[in-house]
Amino acid sequence: MNAYIYDDFLNKSRYRRALNRVEIRLTDLGLNGKIIRLGAIKNVKDAVQAEIKNGIKNIIAVGNNETANKVISAMISNKAYGFFQKDILFSIIPIGNNNSIAASFGIHKEEEACNILLARRIKQIDIGIAGNNIFLNKAELTSDNARININDEYSLELTRKTKVQIINLNDSPSVIYGERVDPYDNKLNLIINNKTPEATFITSDNIKISGSGEIILDESVAIPLPAEIGIIQEKINIIVGKDRSFN
Amino acid sequence: MFSKDNKLEKFKEAETIIGASIKVKGNFNGQGDIVIEGFLEGSLKTEANVFIGEKARVNANVEASEALINGEISGNIKIKKYLAIGKTAKIMGDVQCGEISIERGASITGQILVSAENLKLSENKKNRPEEQA
Numbered sequence: 001m002n003a004y005i006y007d008d009f010l011n012k013s014r015y016r017r018a019l020n021r022v023e024i025r026l027t028d029l030g031l032n033g034k035i036i037r038l039g040a041i042k043n044v045k046d047a048v049q050a051e052i053k054n055g056i057k058n059i060i061a062v063g064n065n066e067t068a069n070k071v072i073s074a075m076i077s078n079k080a081y082g083f084f085q086k087d088i089l090f091s092i093i094p095i096g097n098n099n100s101i102a103a104s105f106g107i108h109k110e111e112e113a114c115n116i117l118l119a120r121r122i123k124q125i126d127i128g129i130a131g132n133n134i135f136l137n138k139a140e141l142t143s144d145n146a147r148i149n150i151n152d153e154y155s156l157e158l159t160r161k162t163k164v165q166i167i168n169l170n171d172s173p174s175v176i177y178g179e180r181v182d183p184y185d186n187k188l189n190l191i192i193n194n195k196t197p198e199a200t201f202i203t204s205d206n207i208k209i210s211g212s213g214e215i216i217l218d219e220s221v222a223i224p225l226p227a228e229i230g231i232i233q234e235k236i237n238i239i240v241g242k243d244r245s246f247n
Numbered sequence: 248m249f250s251k252d253n254k255l256e257k258f259k260e261a262e263t264i265i266g267a268s269i270k271v272k273g274n275f276n277g278q279g280d281i282v283i284e285g286f287l288e289g290s291l292k293t294e295a296n297v298f299i300g301e302k303a304r305v306n307a308n309v310e311a312s313e314a315l316i317n318g319e320i321s322g323n324i325k326i327k328k329y330l331a332i333g334k335t336a337k338i339m340g341d342v343q344c345g346e347i348s349i350e351r352g353a354s355i356t357g358q359i360l361v362s363a364e365n366l367k368l369s370e371n372k373k374n375r376p377e378e379q380a
Contacts, residue, residue: 154273154289162268177264193266197284197300200266 002033002117003051005071007063010095011039018095018110022062025114033058038070048074058089058239060117064098065137066220073134076127076234091117091239098219101136104171106241116241123244124237125183128168128217130229135217139166139229146211146225148190150204158192165191166207166229170245177201183246186231205231262295267302281311283318301335308340323357 004026010019026032034051041047048059048071061071072090093113094102107113128135144161158164167189170181176199181189190207192200209215210226217223262279265271269285277293284300290307291297297311303318310325317333324330326344334352341357349355 154271154275156265157270157272159268159270180260193268196266197302198266198268199264200269200285201261201264203262 001054001056002031002058002060003048003056004033004035004060004062004093005044005048005067006035006037006039007061007067007070008037008039010063011037015095019062022093022095022110022114025111026117029114029118031114031117033060038067044070045074045077052088056088058091058117060091060093062093062095064094064096064220065101065218066098068092068101068136069134069218069221072127072136072236076134076232076236087237089120089122089237089239093117100171101169101218104137104169104245105238106244108241108243112241117239119239119241121240121242122237123240123246124235125246126168126186126231127234127236128166128188128229129232130166130215130217131223131227133217133221133223134232135168135221137167137169137171137218139215139217139227140164141209141213141215141225143211143213146209146213149208149210150190150202151206152208156192156200156202162193164209167191168231181246188229188231261298265303267300275307299336301333 036047038044059071059075061067075090092102092105092107093110094107095110107116128139130139140163142161142163144158146158146164148156167181169183170178172178175191176194177191187203187205188207190202190204207229208226209229212225214222214224215227261282263277264282265285265287267284271285271287273289275287275289275291278295280296281293282298283303283305286304288306291305292310295312297309297314299305299316299318299320301317305318305320306322308322309320312327313329314326315331315333316336316338319337321339323340324338324342329346330344332349332353334350336353338355339357342355342359344361345363347361
């Protein structure tokens with residue numbers, strides 16, 4: 001049984017045609033399910049928890065990175081996320097802009113996403129956490145005064161304004177050393193600056209960042225510094241496409 | 248690991264790379280290859296190899312299996328196997344290694360101890376698991 005969680009921005013008329021195409025395609029493929037509209041409910045966690053209790057097997061976020069982030073947070077922060085619930089599959093039907101998570105899963109268009117759901121190619125990947133917020137792809141900030149502590153062993157100081165990325169799942173071919181990012185290794189990759197010999201590349205599972213400013217998670221959620229960043233124990237099963245950015 | 252022109256052959260495969268615009272303070276312990284192009288203060292220790300770039304400045308004791316040094320180090324250096332010191336290197340501290348090469352132009356202020364024992368010890372360690380098998 002499927003639950004499709006529609007983000008509230010999809011209420012806008014410009015997304016109506018895309019949603020119609022998705023719904024027709026899902027019906028053609030026999031993948032119909034319950035539709036939950038986030039605009040109509042106040043608490044995503046309660047809604048997802050209720051569906052999990054009802055025995056839902058697939059939870060599909062319909063929207064963008066922010067939608068995916070909200071839905072996965074609700075799934076894994078759920079007290080009911082126990083042994084059998086971990087078999088629940090997650091996927092995305094990307095609609096609108098800011099869909100780098102779907103792109104890294106190899107899902108680029110909404111109708112393609114429906115076919116990918118049917119194919120059920122499943123991977124289990126790490127989930128990053130910054131403060132109390134999860135992320136799938138990356139956490140990033142641009143700073144000239146951030147202090148970054150690695151494993152409580154050593155710290156890095158930026159000497160000029162620089163882009164800092166903490167990557168779990170790489171979504172861009174332009175990221176230096178991006179081919180070495182592994183979403184299965186229980187580690188994150190810290191990449192500072194993006195060109196040699198300036199680029200820094202460090203692998204760690206415990207990164208603390210202090211200074212002024214904020215970190216943006218998955219290009220959608222902002223959290224203020226200081227922040228502790230790592231990997232959570234729980235993994236998530238995702239339905240992915242052939243063109244995903246990882247093995 | 249190191250090519251004739253003193254550049255890291257597998258630069259992109261190093262486990263840790265500290266870029267030129269970064270200052271690192273603390274105890275840096277690793278298992279894999281480490282490349283330092285920036286500033287490091289504290290200690291640097293790895294079971295694999297270390298590359299110190301031309302513009303790097305290291306105020307730390309350095310321990311590694313092999314190393315190529317082209318930058319500035321203030322601290323003692325202990326290398327189990329091969330140590331290559333490039334022409335731009337400036338070392339202030341004692342050096343201990345199994346094998347060494349020093350390019351013309353390099354500056355070293357300190358004692359140098361090149362001991363085949365170091366090399367034998369590290370080779371024996373490497374061979375031991377095979378002997379047991």
